[in-house]
Amino acid sequence: xxxxxxxxxxxxxxxxVFSAGAQEVVLQDDWGRTVQVASPTWRIVSxxxxxxxxxxxLGLEERLIGVTSYCNYPPGAQAKEKIGSVTxxxxxxxxxxxxxxxxxxxxxxxxxxxxxxxxxxxxxVLDAHTIEGVLEDLRKVAVLAGVEDRGEAxxxxxxxxLRQVKEKVAKLSEEEKPNLLHVIWxxxxxxxxxxxxxxxxxxxxxxxNVVADLEGYVTLDLEEVLRRNPDIITVLGTHGDExxxxxxxxxxxxxxxxxxxxxxxxxxxxxxxxxxxxPRVIEALSLxxxxxxxxxxxxxxxxx
Amino acid sequence: xxxxxxxxxxxxxxxxxxxxxxxxxxxxDSLSLFSSTSLSSTEYTILFKIRLPRVVLSFLVGGxxxxxxxxxxxxxxxxxxxxxVLGVSSxxxxxxxxxxxxxxxxxxxxxxxxxxxxxxxxxFLVLRLSVVGKKIPLEVLLLxxxxxxxxxxxxxxxxxxxxxxNLHQVVFWTMGxxxxxxxxxxxxxxxxLSGGLLVLSLFTRELNTFLLGEKVSRSLGVDVERVKKWxxxxxxxxxxxxxxxxxxxxFVGLLVPHILRLFGYQDxxxxxxxxxxxxxxxxxxxxxxxxxxxxxVELPVGIVTSILGSPFFIYLLRKKxxxx
Numbered sequence: 001x002x003x004x005x006x007x008x009x010x011x012x013x014x015x016x017v018f019s020a021g022a023q024e025v026v027l028q029d030d031w032g033r034t035v036q037v038a039s040p041t042w043r044i045v046s047x048x049x050x051x052x053x054x055x056x057x058l059g060l061e062e063r064l065i066g067v068t069s070y071c072n073y074p075p076g077a078q079a080k081e082k083i084g085s086v087t088x089x090x091x092x093x094x095x096x097x098x099x100x101x102x103x104x105x106x107x108x109x110x111x112x113x114x115x116x117x118x119x120x121x122x123x124x125v126l127d128a129h130t131i132e133g134v135l136e137d138l139r140k141v142a143v144l145a146g147v148e149d150r151g152e153a154x155x156x157x158x159x160x161x162l163r164q165v166k167e168k169v170a171k172l173s174e175e176e177k178p179n180l181l182h183v184i185w186x187x188x189x190x191x192x193x194x195x196x197x198x199x200x201x202x203x204x205x206x207x208x209n210v211v212a213d214l215e216g217y218v219t220l221d222l223e224e225v226l227r228r229n230p231d232i233i234t235v236l237g238t239h240g241d242e243x244x245x246x247x248x249x250x251x252x253x254x255x256x257x258x259x260x261x262x263x264x265x266x267x268x269x270x271x272x273x274x275x276x277x278x279p280r281v282i283e284a285l286s287l288x289x290x291x292x293x294x295x296x297x298x299x300x301x302x303x304x
Numbered sequence: 305x306x307x308x309x310x311x312x313x314x315x316x317x318x319x320x321x322x323x324x325x326x327x328x329x330x331x332x333d334s335l336s337l338f339s340s341t342s343l344s345s346t347e348y349t350i351l352f353k354i355r356l357p358r359v360v361l362s363f364l365v366g367g368x369x370x371x372x373x374x375x376x377x378x379x380x381x382x383x384x385x386x387x388x389v390l391g392v393s394s395x396x397x398x399x400x401x402x403x404x405x406x407x408x409x410x411x412x413x414x415x416x417x418x419x420x421x422x423x424x425x426x427x428f429l430v431l432r433l434s435v436v437g438k439k440i441p442l443e444v445l446l447l448x449x450x451x452x453x454x455x456x457x458x459x460x461x462x463x464x465x466x467x468x469x470n471l472h473q474v475v476f477w478t479m480g481x482x483x484x485x486x487x488x489x490x491x492x493x494x495x496x497l498s499g500g501l502l503v504l505s506l507f508t509r510e511l512n513t514f515l516l517g518e519k520v521s522r523s524l525g526v527d528v529e530r531v532k533k534w535x536x537x538x539x540x541x542x543x544x545x546x547x548x549x550x551x552x553x554x555f556v557g558l559l560v561p562h563i564l565r566l567f568g569y570q571d572x573x574x575x576x577x578x579x580x581x582x583x584x585x586x587x588x589x590x591x592x593x594x595x596x597x598x599x600x601v602e603l604p605v606g607i608v609t610s611i612l613g614s615p616f617f618i619y620l621l622r623k624k625x626x627x628x
Contacts, residue, residue: 088465185473186484187415187473188476188481188602218601219483219601220600221483221595221600221602222354222483222484223350223354223355224326226346226349226350226354227346227350229346251411252412253353254486257349
């Protein structure tokens with residue numbers, strides 16, 4: 001009888017200790033939603049490539065049980081179970097995985113977020129619009145997962161790299177900052193004005209965005225390109241082999257007089273690095289810095 | 305007389321539209337068309353290689369769509385017919401989708417070439433499907449066009465579904481527009497447009513007899529089937545070439561001829577050329593508006609034509625319906 005008693009007490013104490021690790025955490029996500037989650041979150045589903053990168057960067061890959069079909073970085077992400085694309089999400093599969101938290105992204109449709117919540121899941125939306133916002137997201141995910149120290153360390157590393165870039169750029173004069181046009185697509189020309197990541201990259205990397213007077217993502221008249229006459233053009237290359245925009249810019253005879261094209265300063269940039277609000281934002285910043293100022297930052301190597 | 309006036313109107317609007325840029329009109333720009341030597345190379349490029357060809361192209365496409373709409377309405381005796389009834393628009397869109405998603409690159413005219421190819425193939429398919437004995441009954445043709453159109457639309461939707469990151473490129477193309485269109489596109493459209501217009505002009509009197517119905521027309525000695533074949537061939541090529549360079553633009557092909565009919569121009573000898581000129585001016589002005597209103601952002605042209613044109617048409621309809 002006594003033996004059973006001891007066993008029961010031991011079991012009780014064991015459960016007590018184990019459950020003491022779990023606490024309720026209340027955080028506000030990037031859509032202003034207040035989310036209460038049991039931390040640490042052991043089972044995480046990511047609904048965007050950026051969020052997948054964040055989870056990996058915090059060393060939490062074992063806890064990642066579901067990713068989108070677009071999550072290709074780091075390579076380990078490709079082996080994870082797929083729950084759909086960024087916009088078409090297989091709700092059934094997500095439910096079956098029984099995640100502690102679902103990390104939604106900026107492109108996740110609101111209905112999906114609502115639906116998942118309705119079905120009893122905890123959804124946390126990461127939708128940063130600035131580098132600072134991304135660092136904040138890193139911290140938040142770290143808190144959710146109960147690895148605050150790792151979060152702080154990662155943020156500190158990234159901030160240090162950011163500081164180094166800012167230092168070198170601070171030494172440049174205004175005249176040394178080239179005018180840059182970032183081309184997302186060519187028909188019509190889509191570019192990024194102020195209050196976008198691209199604008200932040202260009203500005204912090206010591207350049208001037210030729211469309212800094214326009215708000216958000218806009219299309220640009222062909223004649224505007226000629227008038228604004230950028231010194232450098234960056235072109236978004238989607239997955240390497242679709243260089244259509246790049247070819248167009250170099251081939252169209254009307255654009256031949258643009259300075260960037262005459263001096264052959266047209267650079268393809270990897271969209272996986274430059275369009276994801278994740279830990280590689282600093283790498284994206286460095287890419288732009290290399291393109292704008294190869295002197296202090298080193299030569300730029302286009303993707304292939 | 306009116307024709308002369310309309311021709312003048314056409315040139316005037318083209319001259320005016322070339323002066324519109326940077327979100328506003330500059331008389332100086334219009335005048336600069338004649339004094340090209342005094343321009344800087346940038347201004348020259350802007351005026352002669354960006355604005356002027358775009359103005360000319362939007363006029364040609366608008367005219368092409370309107371005159372084809374008028375011709376088809378005449379052939380079909382059906383006021384609801386627009387130039388896309390032979391499935392041309394779906395064919396062109398599918399060609400564009402394939403070109404965009406496959407990443408094939410054959411030069412700057414890759415997408416228009418694919419669109420044109422698929423558009424003409426589609427209309428020939430529809431025509432072929434509609435042959436009953438030696439005739440092409442109009443009801444069968446309409447239904448075949450609708451059926452093929454639906455079929456292709458399914459593939460277009462599928463394309464959009466798997467497009468992923470390229471979705472906006474596909475959607476943009478289907479919405480229609482003249483961004484970045486230059487002399488290259490004009491050269492692509494011109495041969496088909498002029499050939500088609502020539503053929504259409506040869507059959508204006510036959511089209512007039514169609515107004516009385518096919519039976520009456522036949523009894524007047526018209527070889528109805530032969531005329532239909534030639535006309536639809538011409539229309540297919542013209543519409544295919546227009547849609548391949550500009551995407552799918554609605555309203556112009558359907559309603560411009562009707563507006564002219566409401567003003568009393570039923571005679572195809574006048575209706576066709578007037579449709580061409582009016583359609584051209586309408587689309588030209590719509591495009592000018594589309595690139596000016598939210599400068600430097602552009603609205604898709606189709607939206608402008610529909611928003612402005614449809615209420616106007618409704619107004620006209622209400623005014624004139626008692627006379628109809």
